[in-house]
Every structure is written in C-alpha cells, then in structure tokens.
Amino acid sequence: LPILFVTQECISAFQPASTFLHRSKPALSSNFYLLNSLSGEEEQPHSREEGVTTSRRDLLSFAASTVTALTFTCGVVHNPAVAAEDSSIGSSSDHPIVVLGAGGQVGRICTQILASKKLYVRAVTRNGRSIVESPFVSSVAADVTKLNDALLNSMKGGSGAIFAASASKNGGDAAHVDYLGVYNTAKAAITNKIPKLVVISSGAVTRPTSLGFKITNVFGRIMDYKIAGETALREAYSQSDASGLSYTIIRPGGLSNNPSKGASGVEISQGDILSAEIGREDVALVAVAALLKGAETDNVTLEVNGSGGETLFGLKTGPAKLSKELPDNSKFIHLSETYEGLLDGVLNDTEMKKTGIVSDYKGKDVEPLEDL
Numbered sequence: 214l215p216i217l218f219v220t221q222e223c224i225s226a227f228q229p230a231s232t233f234l235h236r237s238k239p240a241l242s243s244n245f246y247l248l249n250s251l252s253g254e255e256e257q258p259h260s261r262e263e264g265v266t267t268s269r270r271d272l273l274s275f276a277a278s279t280v281t282a283l284t285f286t287c288g289v290v291h292n293p294a295v296a297a298e299d300s301s302i303g304s305s306s307d308h309p310i311v312v313l314g315a316g317g318q319v320g321r322i323c324t325q326i327l328a329s330k331k332l333y334v335r336a337v338t339r340n341g342r343s344i345v346e347s348p349f350v351s352s353v354a355a356d357v358t359k360l361n362d363a364l365l366n367s368m369k370g371g372s373g374a375i376f377a378a379s380a381s382k383n384g385g386d387a388a389h390v391d392y393l394g395v396y397n398t399a400k401a402a403i404t405n406k407i408p409k410l411v412v413i414s415s416g417a418v419t420r421p422t423s424l425g426f427k428i429t430n431v432f433g434r435i436m437d438y439k440i441a442g443e444t445a446l447r448e449a450y451s452q453s454d455a456s457g458l459s460y461t462i463i464r465p466g467g468l469s470n471n472p473s474k475g476a477s478g479v480e481i482s483q484g485d486i487l488s489a490e491i492g493r494e495d496v497a498l499v500a501v502a503a504l505l506k507g508a509e510t511d512n513v514t515l516e517v518n519g520s521g522g523e524t525l526f527g528l529k530t531g532p533a534k535l536s537k538e539l540p541d542n543s544k545f546i547h548l549s550e551t552y553e554g555l556l557d558g559v560l561n562d563t564e565m566k567k568t569g570i571v572s573d574y575k576g577k578d579v580e581p582l583e584d585l
Contacts, residue, residue: 302373302408302505303332306351310504311371311407313337313357313398314378315344318470319413322497323375324350330501337367339384357394358385364397368405373504374398376412377497380435387438393585395442399449399460409459409511411504412446413496414439416464416516416535419485419572423535425467437576443514444575445582447562450512459511461503465496466518466532473498480520480532481555483545484570487532489518502552512561520548540570 303310310327314320315336321344327334328347336344341354355367357378368374376398380387385394395412402410417425418440430436443462450460464485471492479495480487499517503510521531545568549555565571 303327303330303334304372306333308370308372309333309335309351311335311337311368311374313355313367313374313376315352316342317377317379317381319468319493319497319500320375320377321345322494323377323500326497326501335367335371357398358389360397360400364401365404368398368401368407371402371405371407374402374407374410375500375504376410377500379413380433380438387433387435388580388585391435392438392442392445392579393582396445396449396582399446403449403453403455403458406455406458408457409461409504410446411461411463411500412443413500414443414462414464416466416485416488416518418443418464419574420535420539421574421577425488425535437579440574441576441579459508461510461512462514463496463500463503464514464516466491466516468493468496474519476552476555477548477550478520479552479555480518481547481559482516482518482532482542483514483560483565484540484542484568485516485572486534486539486542486570487516487518487546488535489520489532491517491519495519498552499555502556506553506556510556510559512563513559514562514565515556515559542570545570 301308310332312320312324312327312334315324316338320336324334324336324345328345328349331349334345334347334350336350336352337355338344338352339354339356341352343352344350353367355363357364357376376395378384378390378394380390384390391414398412399410415429415436417423417429418436420426421430421436426436446460446462450458466488467490469490469492471494473492473494476498479491479499480489481499496517503513503515518532545560545565547555547558549557560568
C-alpha cells in the first residue's frame with residue numbers, strides 16, 4: 214500500500230491535534246505525518262454482470278488525502294458496546310429503522326448491527342435486493358435521487374433513518390446522490406414524521422483549502438456536493454413545521470476496512486478541524502449510537518476519527534489538524550469506553566455556531582436543486 218510521508222522539512226505546515234493532551238500519558242509527536250483518505254461510499258454492484266467496483270474511499274487511501282499525525286501513544290481498551298436509550302426505535306416491523314444506501318459497505322454494516330440488536334430494519338437499495346438474511350430485516354426498492362412515491366413509501370412508518378448512500382458508478386453522481394439525494398431523503402423523512410435522520414457525510418467538507426478536501430473533490434466535486442447536501446438538509450428541517458423531528462450529520466475521516474477498534478479507539482470532535490483514518494465498522498457503530506441516543510444528538514454535526522492505531526515501526530496514528538491555521542477545538546473532543554458515551558455533551562449546530570470555529574463554506578458553483 215503506497216504511503217506518503219511528509220518529513221521534518223514539511224512538519225511546520227501541520228500541527229498535531231491537542232486532543233492527545235487528554236490521554237493518561239502525553240503523546241510524543243513523531244517526525245513524520247501520514248496522509249490518509251477521505252471520500253464517499255460507493256454501493257456494491259448489483260450482479261456479477263455489472264462487474265466488481267472499488268470504493269472511492271479505498272482508491273483515495275492510495276491518494277492520501279487527509280493529514281494524520283503519527284504518535285507514540287498508550288494502548289486502548291476496546292469496548293464495542295452500544296446502549297439503546299430509546300426503546301421505541303425499531304421495535305416492530307411496522308415501525309422499522311430505515312437504512313438508505315444499505316447496499317454500500319457502511320449501510321450494510323449498519324443494517325447488520327441493528328439486526329444483531331434485534332431491531333427491525335427496512336433496507337433500501339435501488340433494486341430492493343436482499344442485504345442481510347435476518348427475520349428483523351426487510352428489503353425495499355427506492356432511489357434517493359427521485360422524490361417520488363417509492364422513496365416516500367420506503368420511509369413510511371419509520372421510527373428512525375440512516376442515510377449511507379453516496380455517489381457511485383451505478384447509483385449516480387455526487388450532485389444527484391450526495392446533494393439532491395440527501396435533500397430528497399430529508400424531505401421524505403419530514404413528510405413521514407420520522408423522529409431522527411442520521412446522515413453519513415464526510416470530514417473536511419467545510420475546509421476547501423485543506424489537502425483532504427482538494428484531493429477528494431477531484432472525484433466529481435463530491436466534497437462541494439456533500440456540503441451542499443448538508444446545507445439543503447438543514448434548510449429543509451429549519452423550514453419544516455413538524456416539531457420533534459431532528460437530524461444528525463456524521464463526518465468520518467478516511468475510511469478503511471479495518472475491524473472495529475472499539476469505542477476506546479474512536480474519537481469524536483466538532484468544528485471540522487481534525488481528521489484521521491477510521492474503520493467503516495466504527496463509523497457504522499457511531500451512526501447507530503447517534504440514532505439511538507435520543508435528544509442529545511438532535512440537530513448535531515460531528516466528526517468521527519480513529520483515536521490511534523498501530524502502524525509501521527510501532528508508531529501510532531491519531532487525529533491531526535486539516536491545516537495548521539485552523540483554530541483549536543480541544544474543548545469539543547470526546548473520548549469514551551462506549552459508543553454511546555462518545556456522544557455525551559456534543560453541541561447542536563446552533564450552539565457550535567456560537568463558538569466561532571465553524572466554517573460557513575457551503576460549496577462552490579453548486580447549481581440550485583431545481584436544476585438537477
């Protein structure tokens with residue numbers, strides 16, 4: 214696997230995250246920084262005839278898009294437990310949790326996690342194929358790029374929803390999936406009065422000068438369309454008359470297929486300041502925890518990254534600033550032994566705006582929704 218290292222001469226361009234000061238032992242910055250990946254999730258091909266596709270995030274792992282500090286850190290205790298606070302979510306087949314983009318890697322894992330918790334899931338793909346064999350999982354067909362009866366009906370009766378779709382060869386480009394698709398899903402969720410919609414977006418979407426944004430945006434301007442999708446979703450909820458409905462936006466760093474590190478190997482932060490590699494399984498576990506958390510994750514946007522893992526030469530990785538000029542967000546970093554605990558104390562979007570560290574970037578040269 215090609216790995217790009219930035220040597221001592223370039224270290225002044227980057228600053229390691231102050232989050233490491235929160236650990237039981239101080240972390241020692243190394244003389245190297247590892248650049249990792251960041252992008253959207255691609256749904257798997259429908260059949261053998263469609264061919265084998267590669268996830269954009271897997272490809273970008275080679276492109277090395279976000280900045281991650283290599284540090285010496287102490288080991289972590291792994292605990293993958295997630296506690297469901299709201300027992301009404303997914304409690305029956307008539308009121309399931311709707312997973313859109315269930316054919317993609319993260320969407321499939323979300324479906325598996327929910328089913329393993331004996332929660333009812335409606336897995337939505339473009340052709341309605343079976344995703345997970347379980348008495349708790351049903352499958353339906355709908356396309357998020359079209360706000361039609363199929364999409365509305367796929368979410369009818371839902372007690373919660375997770376949007377895990379993204380641009381792909383078979384599913385549509387970033388403008389139609391990550392932008393229009395997020396908006397359509399938000400409108401369908403509001404129409405069906407679904408209590409909470411969790412959307413998996415991407416880290417660095419509000420930092421257009423960062424390396425992570427620039428490299429990832431090469432792929433069909435996906436970063437511009439992801440932040441445009443986030444903005445359209447927020448506007449849809451703010452303009453809605455329905456009370457008691459909310460969203461959570463999750464922005465993962467560069468995705469890998471590494472197995473879960475446990476909650477102790479995950480770091481949640483806010484402000485779109487930090488990035489690091491994280492496994493898809495951990496992203497899915499955080500998404501499920503956010504959905505089940507209750508009011509504490511209402512109208513919240515957060516970043517999720519690996520808090521550290523073994524790499525070459527016995528070094529370890531952890532979140533680092535996307536660029537050195539970004540403000541300190543150490544007050545908004547969350548570590549815990551449980552996925553539910555990682556979400557304790559997160560601030561909603563209104564509260565985060567008051568901190569002064571949130572960027573107002575909404576995408577460049579993004580066409581109006583009505584033009585799509």
